[in-house]
Amino acid sequence: METVSETIRLVPINWYLALSTILFSIGVAGVLLRRNAIVIFMSIELMLNSVNLLLAAFSAYSNNPAGQVFVFFIMVVAAAEVAVGLAILVMIFRNTKSTDINTLSNLKW
Amino acid sequence: MTQLAWLIPIFPLVGFLINALWGKKLSKSASGIAGSAAVLASFVIALGIFLGSHSESFQPVTVKLFDWISAGTLNIPFEFLIDQFALMMLLIVTGIGFLIHVYSIGYMHDDEGFQRFFSYLNLFIFFMLLLVMGNNYLIVFIGWEGVGLCSYLLIGFWYKNQAYNDAAKKAFIMNRIGDLGFLLGLFLMAKTFGTLTFSEVFEASKAYSTDSSMMIAITVLLFIGAIGKSAQLPLYTWLPDAMAGPTPVSALIHAATMVTAGIYLIARSNPLFSAAPFTQNIILVVGLLTAIFAATIGLKQNDIKKVLAYSTVSQLGFMFIALGLGAYTTAFFHVTTHAFFKALLFLGAGSVIHAMGGEQDIRFMGGLKDKIPTTYKTFLIGTIAIAGIPPLAGFFSKDEILAFAFGRSPIIWALGAIASMVTAFYMFRLLFLTFFGEFRGTRHQLEHLHESPASMTVPLMVLAGLSIVGGFMGVPEVLGGSHWLKEYLSPVFGISLSAEAAHLSHTTEYVLMAVAVALAAAMIVYAKSLYVTKGVLPEQNEIDIKGYAKVLYHKYYIDELYDKFIVQPMSAISGFLYRFVEVKFVDGIVNGLGQLAMGIAQNLRLLQTGATGFYIFIMVISIIAALFLQVF
Numbered sequence: 001m002e003t004v005s006e007t008i009r010l011v012p013i014n015w016y017l018a019l020s021t022i023l024f025s026i027g028v029a030g031v032l033l034r035r036n037a038i039v040i041f042m043s044i045e046l047m048l049n050s051v052n053l054l055l056a057a058f059s060a061y062s063n064n065p066a067g068q069v070f071v072f073f074i075m076v077v078a079a080a081e082v083a084v085g086l087a088i089l090v091m092i093f094r095n096t097k098s099t100d101i102n103t104l105s106n107l108k109w
Numbered sequence: 110m111t112q113l114a115w116l117i118p119i120f121p122l123v124g125f126l127i128n129a130l131w132g133k134k135l136s137k138s139a140s141g142i143a144g145s146a147a148v149l150a151s152f153v154i155a156l157g158i159f160l161g162s163h164s165e166s167f168q169p170v171t172v173k174l175f176d177w178i179s180a181g182t183l184n185i186p187f188e189f190l191i192d193q194f195a196l197m198m199l200l201i202v203t204g205i206g207f208l209i210h211v212y213s214i215g216y217m218h219d220d221e222g223f224q225r226f227f228s229y230l231n232l233f234i235f236f237m238l239l240l241v242m243g244n245n246y247l248i249v250f251i252g253w254e255g256v257g258l259c260s261y262l263l264i265g266f267w268y269k270n271q272a273y274n275d276a277a278k279k280a281f282i283m284n285r286i287g288d289l290g291f292l293l294g295l296f297l298m299a300k301t302f303g304t305l306t307f308s309e310v311f312e313a314s315k316a317y318s319t320d321s322s323m324m325i326a327i328t329v330l331l332f333i334g335a336i337g338k339s340a341q342l343p344l345y346t347w348l349p350d351a352m353a354g355p356t357p358v359s360a361l362i363h364a365a366t367m368v369t370a371g372i373y374l375i376a377r378s379n380p381l382f383s384a385a386p387f388t389q390n391i392i393l394v395v396g397l398l399t400a401i402f403a404a405t406i407g408l409k410q411n412d413i414k415k416v417l418a419y420s421t422v423s424q425l426g427f428m429f430i431a432l433g434l435g436a437y438t439t440a441f442f443h444v445t446t447h448a449f450f451k452a453l454l455f456l457g458a459g460s461v462i463h464a465m466g467g468e469q470d471i472r473f474m475g476g477l478k479d480k481i482p483t484t485y486k487t488f489l490i491g492t493i494a495i496a497g498i499p500p501l502a503g504f505f506s507k508d509e510i511l512a513f514a515f516g517r518s519p520i521i522w523a524l525g526a527i528a529s530m531v532t533a534f535y536m537f538r539l540l541f542l543t544f545f546g547e548f549r550g551t552r553h554q555l556e557h558l559h560e561s562p563a564s565m566t567v568p569l570m571v572l573a574g575l576s577i578v579g580g581f582m583g584v585p586e587v588l589g590g591s592h593w594l595k596e597y598l599s600p601v602f603g604i605s606l607s608a609e610a611a612h613l614s615h616t617t618e619y620v621l622m623a624v625a626v627a628l629a630a631a632m633i634v635y636a637k638s639l640y641v642t643k644g645v646l647p648e649q650n651e652i653d654i655k656g657y658a659k660v661l662y663h664k665y666y667i668d669e670l671y672d673k674f675i676v677q678p679m680s681a682i683s684g685f686l687y688r689f690v691e692v693k694f695v696d697g698i699v700n701g702l703g704q705l706a707m708g709i710a711q712n713l714r715l716l717q718t719g720a721t722g723f724y725i726f727i728m729v730i731s732i733i734a735a736l737f738l739q740v741f
Binding site for chain 1 (some may be wrong): 717719724
């Protein structure tokens with residue numbers, strides 16, 4: 001394990017942090033700004049994966065496998081969530097013939 | 110027998126419940142019998158205890174029912190006191206109450222509210238019994254309030270008539286004014302003496318010097334309560350208006366029992382009052398003024414019941430004169446004799462009204478003595494009794510009061526004698542105008558004139574008998590009697606007994622008696638000459654009454670005075686407070702809160718746009734904000 005972490009430490013941790021933050025921000029911006037529901041799902045996946053990346057980096061840097069185990073958990077949860085979310089999206093599409101989230105405003109006051 | 114004492118108030122209470130809950134299912138006779146039997150049962154028990162109280166070994170009994178209030182050092186149990194004074198009051202209340210119940214069976218026979226009437230009557234008897242049997246001031250107060258309530262219910266019995274309802278309200282409200290005084294007196298006693306039980310209060314009061322401000326305060330407050338309940342100046346105007354109720358009510362409540370509650374209270378508190386001669390003087394003055402004032406008003410009234418009402422106020426004034434002079438036994442003696450003849454007079458008036466088909470104005474009566482002889486004869490006996498002609502009951506009690514008055518000052522005696530004279534005059538005026546002369550009513554009334562049924566005439570006869578012999582319980586030594594009443598009640602009023610001796614020489618007493626009787630007889634002769642021989646009638650039209658007579662006819666304009674200076678300012682203040690404080694301020698706050706909630710809600714509602722993108726945006730913002738707050 002030591003040789004892996006030594007090699008990894010050649011790249012400073014801040015770079016991983018910055019990359020992860022940028023990816024996360026792009027994901028947030030995608031969620032807020034895009035109208036297509038599928039693109040929003042993709043952005044959510046992007047946010048989750050940015051967190052995965054960071055967790056793996058920390059785990060490699062500190063020789064602690066706990067981080068990578070947690071990444072497994074997150075991937076499982078993400079998969080389940082996508083399954084359910086896409087199922088809902090398919091139902092919405094069947095009812096409203098559109099994936100535009102701005103049409104889903106029936107709960108208006 | 111004293112073990113059964115607790116049953117005495119229970120019977121009327123049960124009678125009330127039976128008539129109130131199942132009255133509609135009972136026939137009228139069953140309802141009437143149930144109500145009367147309840148009172149009779151109480152009377153029998155009271156009589157039993159009374160007869161046993163003559164033995165040497167009789168001690169006043171306290172019957173404790175349960176511990177009621179136990180707050181810190183203040184301990185008020187629910188207790189009855191059966192002593193000689195309570196027994197005499199019990200006999201009067203239940204005895205005369207029973208006679209009036211029987212009378213009501215006949216009098217209220219055609220009324221659809223018959224069962225309701227009997228339930229109210231029984232409830233009244235229950236509260237009155239609580240009042241006279243209580244061993245502490247608080248139970249007396251329960252009874253006090255309860256009889257006020259029943260008075261309201263019974264005066265406004267025919268509730269469809271708005272004027273009667275107003276009279277009932279007036280009675281209750283004026284009573285309440287007096288009750289405020291009573292309550293304040295109760296609080297003062299509880300705070301100063303730490304107890305409300307009679308014996309303990311009297312014991313504790315010995316620590317105070319005569320005429321100390323505490324004693325004066327307590328006794329004046331209790332007296333204010335008595336003024337309201339017993340219709341003295343200035344809280345008397347409810348009593349004449351209370352004649353709106355059925356006549357048995359007037360007889361029971363406003364003649365024989367409820368109005369004597371004030372006198373009972375003061376007589377029971379005699380150690381307190383004997384320690385405050387200042388208050389006693391006030392009582393004396395109020396009693397004197399009331400006696401004369403009300404008597405003069407009675408001279409010019411034309412309603413048979415109103416004359417009797419003012420007569421009651423006046424006679425109550427006499428009782429207060431006696432109390433003010435410290436003559437407690439005498440005051441109670443007059444209570445008893447007055448109960449007999451005033452109940453008789455009221456029931457007789459009811460019989461006349463019944464015979465005349467509802468007519469109450471004496472200007473439309475006359476010549477009834479041959480048509481309703483039993484009523485006439487009993488009414489005559491009552492009138493002679495109230496005028497103070499020996500050997501009927503009124504003479505002994507009234508003469509004793511006047512003797513005490515003379516012992517204090519001849520002026521007081523003179524004023525009392527004047528009131529007696531006026532009493533004799535207006536009572537015989539009433540008798541002559543009602544029963545003598547030509548019949549002045551309509552032909553329809555003449556054809557329907559009939560004597561009342563036995564259920565009404567028998568109580569009249571019993572009361573007439575009592576009015577004749579009732580005075581013999583208090584024959585003074587001057588006339589060779591042993592004054593049984595004074596002996597019997599001496600354990601109760603013993604403390605004040607030393608003040609009770611009038612200390613008059615026998616000659617003086619004979620002279621006073623002779624003068625009083627002569628004056629009364631002179632007034633009777635004068636009334637007869639005016640109303641029978643000359644046939645003078647009261648004016649048919651109000652406009653024809655002039656001068657002093659006009660003032661008397663309008664009752665010294667006291668009602669108008671009260672209305673102008675008390676009722677209307679109160680209404681004005683009340684209206685002002687309603688318009689500004691209630692509607693604008695309080696309602697403003699309450700409604701304003703409602704408006705505020707609505708306003709906030711209306712604005713917050715705009716957040717619910719339903720747009721998913723907007724929701725996600727807000728979620729993100731909130732998470733960022735929460736994280737920031739966490740850091741800071």
